[in-house]
Amino acid sequence: MCNTAASETKRIALDIEYDGTNYCGWQAQDNGNTVQQEIERAIACLTGVQVRIHGSGRTDAGVHALGQVAHFDTAASIPPEKFSFALNTHLPDDIRILASYEVDEDFHARFSAKGKHYRYVIRNAPHNSALYRNRCMWVARPLDFDRMRQAAAFMVGEHDFATFCAAHTDVKDTVRRVSDIRLEKKGGYIMIDVWGNGFLRNMVRIMAGTLIAVGLGDIAAEDVPAIIGLKDRGRSGPTADGCGLYLVEVIYE
Numbered sequence: 001m002c003n004t005a006a007s008e009t010k011r012i013a014l015d016i017e018y019d020g021t022n023y024c025g026w027q028a029q030d031n032g033n034t035v036q037q038e039i040e041r042a043i044a045c046l047t048g049v050q051v052r053i054h055g056s057g058r059t060d061a062g063v064h065a066l067g068q069v070a071h072f073d074t075a076a077s078i079p080p081e082k083f084s085f086a087l088n089t090h091l092p093d094d095i096r097i098l099a100s101y102e103v104d105e106d107f108h109a110r111f112s113a114k115g116k117h118y119r120y121v122i123r124n125a126p127h128n129s130a131l132y133r134n135r136c137m138w139v140a141r142p143l144d145f146d147r148m149r150q151a152a153a154f155m156v157g158e159h160d161f162a163t164f165c166a167a168h169t170d171v172k173d174t175v176r177r178v179s180d181i182r183l184e185k186k187g188g189y190i191m192i193d194v195w196g197n198g199f200l201r202n203m204v205r206i207m208a209g210t211l212i213a214v215g216l217g218d219i220a221a222e223d224v225p226a227i228i229g230l231k232d233r234g235r236s237g238p239t240a241d242g243c244g245l246y247l248v249e250v251i252y253e
Helices: 035-047 080-088 145-155 203-216 221-230
Strands: 006-018 064-076 095-103 115-124 137-139 157-160 175-186 189-196 245-251
Touching: 006 035, 006 080, 035 064, 035 080, 035 095, 080 095, 115 203, 137 203, 145 175, 145 189, 145 203, 145 221, 189 203, 203 221, 203 245
Parallel strands: 064 245, 115 137
Antiparallel strands: 006 064, 006 095, 115 189, 115 245, 157 175, 175 189
């Protein structure tokens, strides 16, 4: 049942986990259902008021999140910590609010963020997984893990990452700082974890695609610094599938 009782306006932050398989990404749009739209519908039912929630950033179609963060303002009398429980009763099973809490009025899920942690998951095996096919990118040919790790080390640091930015992106500044990249091989899976102060559109997916190309022998690991320096999207690897990408954590002070 919707709750329409009102009190003083407060700002609520949400920690969100979702499986992006069935959504056209995070951001609300006209041509398909998104995670943002589902959460806004749930809030409207609870409070009787349509609000706009602000996420820490966009995720593309098929991309997942373990730790997306969003905020919204409300005058509803629901206790901040109870929003998570109440919203989950109105959300589909592939979207969960893990926590809800009140934040200062100057907090902004996007602009207050100091960094993010992404993970890219590759299944490197002759056959794809029936259970995890929508949660990883399948590469059937063997990947040279050591060469991939060598190439990843060249991506750490502050660089102009135009080479790893989606074409036709209107962002003016393509300089970002990647503080760490770690690769782990476990069973038939390779995990690529990336930490940085900010990411361009498709940046992590293009980085992952480039590392896959290195692992397949299509790009030499030692050529990565030159590829970065060229600032040419056409010189890096393909954009890896969205299903393998996870927003793990948004970092705040």
